[in-house]
Amino acid sequence: MNRRTFISQSIAGVFTALAVCKPKSASGHDFSGHPESKGVLFDMTRCIGCRSCEAACNREQGLPEPDLPFSDTSVFESPPGGEKRRPDEKSYTVVNKYDSQYASYPIFRKIQCFHCLEPACLTSCFVNAYTKTEEGAVIYNPDVCVGCRTCMIACPFSIPAFRYSSAFEPRIMKCVFCYDTRLKNDLPPACVEACPREALTFDTRTSLLRIARQRIRENPDKYINRIYGEQEAGGTAWLTISGVPFAEAGFDDSVPKQPIINYVKDFLAVVPMVLTIWPGLFAGFHLLARRKNEHQSTSDNTEECPL
Amino acid sequence: MNHVFIIPLLAACITILYQGVPVSIAQSTVDSPPAAVSIDQLTDLFGPVSFDHQLHTDYASCSECHHHTTGCLPSRSSCAACHRASEQAASVACHRCHLAVHNPQESSTAKDSSNRYHIDIPGLKGAYHLLCIDCHEITGAGPLECNECHTLTARGKQFYQVQRIKDSRTQTPAPADLKTN
Numbered sequence A: 001m002n003r004r005t006f007i008s009q010s011i012a013g014v015f016t017a018l019a020v021c022k023p024k025s026a027s028g029h030d031f032s033g034h035p036e037s038k039g040v041l042f043d044m045t046r047c048i049g050c051r052s053c054e055a056a057c058n059r060e061q062g063l064p065e066p067d068l069p070f071s072d073t074s075v076f077e078s079p080p081g082g083e084k085r086r087p088d089e090k091s092y093t094v095v096n097k098y099d100s101q102y103a104s105y106p107i108f109r110k111i112q113c114f115h116c117l118e119p120a121c122l123t124s125c126f127v128n129a130y131t132k133t134e135e136g137a138v139i140y141n142p143d144v145c146v147g148c149r150t151c152m153i154a155c156p157f158s159i160p161a162f163r164y165s166s167a168f169e170p171r172i173m174k175c176v177f178c179y180d181t182r183l184k185n186d187l188p189p190a191c192v193e194a195c196p197r198e199a200l201t202f203d204t205r206t207s208l209l210r211i212a213r214q215r216i217r218e219n220p221d222k223y224i225n226r227i228y229g230e231q232e233a234g235g236t237a238w239l240t241i242s243g244v245p246f247a248e249a250g251f252d253d254s255v256p257k258q259p260i261i262n263y264v265k266d267f268l269a270v271v272p273m274v275l276t277i278w279p280g281l282f283a284g285f286h287l288l289a290r291r292k293n294e295h296q297s298t299s300d301n302t303e304e305c306p307l
Numbered sequence B: 001m002n003h004v005f006i007i008p009l010l011a012a013c014i015t016i017l018y019q020g021v022p023v024s025i026a027q028s029t030v031d032s033p034p035a036a037v038s039i040d041q042l043t044d045l046f047g048p049v050s051f052d053h054q055l056h057t058d059y060a061s062c063s064e065c066h067h068h069t070t071g072c073l074p075s076r077s078s079c080a081a082c083h084r085a086s087e088q089a090a091s092v093a094c095h096r097c098h099l100a101v102h103n104p105q106e107s108s109t110a111k112d113s114s115n116r117y118h119i120d121i122p123g124l125k126g127a128y129h130l131l132c133i134d135c136h137e138i139t140g141a142g143p144l145e146c147n148e149c150h151t152l153t154a155r156g157k158q159f160y161q162v163q164r165i166k167d168s169r170t171q172t173p174a175p176a177d178l179k180t181n
Helices: A003-030 A052-061 A120-124 A148-152 A190-194 A203-217 A262-304 B003-017 B053-059 B062-066 B077-083 B105-108 B123-138 B154-159 B163-173 B173-180
Strands: A039-042 A096-097 A107-113 A129-134 A137-141 A201-206 A236-241 B036-039 B050-051
Touching: A039 A203, A052 A096, A052 A190, A052 B154, A120 A148, A190 A201, A201 A203, A203 A236, B036 B053, B050 B053, B062 B173
Parallel strands: A039 A236
Antiparallel strands: A039 A201, A096 A107, A129 A137, B036 B050
16 A cells, blocks of 8 residues: 555545444434423413422422421522522522513522433433433433533533532432432322422423413413423423513523534544544554655665665 | 302302312302302311302302303303303312312323313312412402411421421520520
């Protein structure tokens, strides 16, 4: 093999590899979840901030006792300029209060894991501690987790929390859709069952989208025409409808419409190629260069010999 | 609207619905609608609600709570599209349509025509809270806080972790007092 053939073949190999990898990365765009996967619809116009969901979650998941009782509404009064509450190692879900110029009533918003159809936490985890179940839950296995906390950065909703308080049993703390205790047996999660005003509805994601659209269609003055989670981050199992623009209730409008993995798929497709092709390619360059040097030195020698 | 006709219907509805109703209400007829009702079917974390039915019939028309089942035009326009000329239902009891054990999956996946629009019927607990609180808010009358309608039971106090926290709160000043002494 001479140098020209080697280089041309190498370049051809690179393009072949690119061609093979490309369709794989493109096919992921169309994934819209398992057909019968479950979800929860949160109707913000119905929530009155009773915190029953928080209490139910605490009991169901055996979480540490709260600083204040769940009947205490003083938790809604955040300090001026201070941040709203967010899920942490003591609570998988929290309700926050917002005042909006678009509504005469206070807005209450429940936050928890949205259980994305293509979860960024899962794809970012290099030990596969996360699983997206067929039922729709994104569950977490603390036994294999190494505590790198990449998922906390990957999540577009900043949901996973870390149990910093425990030096010997640190782990990620996040809503698991009551998978082991309820969802596996086709039962609604504890928060849904506890909600007195059915602000939370448990059903298949497909049916929830129908229900949400019906509510919006029948009450065009009450709701804004958008279902948060229908497309956000490639679609989420938990959906929200609202009477005010979502940004007014602390929702992130900048969350992209496609799965977070799509932003790194092209890059990740190149990684195995780099690992397999580059060693051979550069070793070949090195050998060719060395051979040329050797050839030159020998030809130099032959020229000097006759003298 | 014929109140003389509708009020007894409401009476009949409530008679069937609530199991813990006094005998006088259970025997109420067309001429004697229930004046007061104890809503105790879902009692668990909260105690029963004593509902002044007479008071509410003075304020609201029957269809505002009973939709089309009383035979009059429902107040919600989306219901009126089909139920414009609905006859009075066999039972106007809330629990007849709003089930105590709520499973939206059954209604949302039903394919027959009568359920085409009934894909989002709230359960009994949801129906009460949505109807009562929304109306109390809109009219500015009636209680809004949880314990104004029903009081927490012992199970409820445990659920909301009320008692334990209050105990620990009252106990916390004690060590500080000891130190100062």
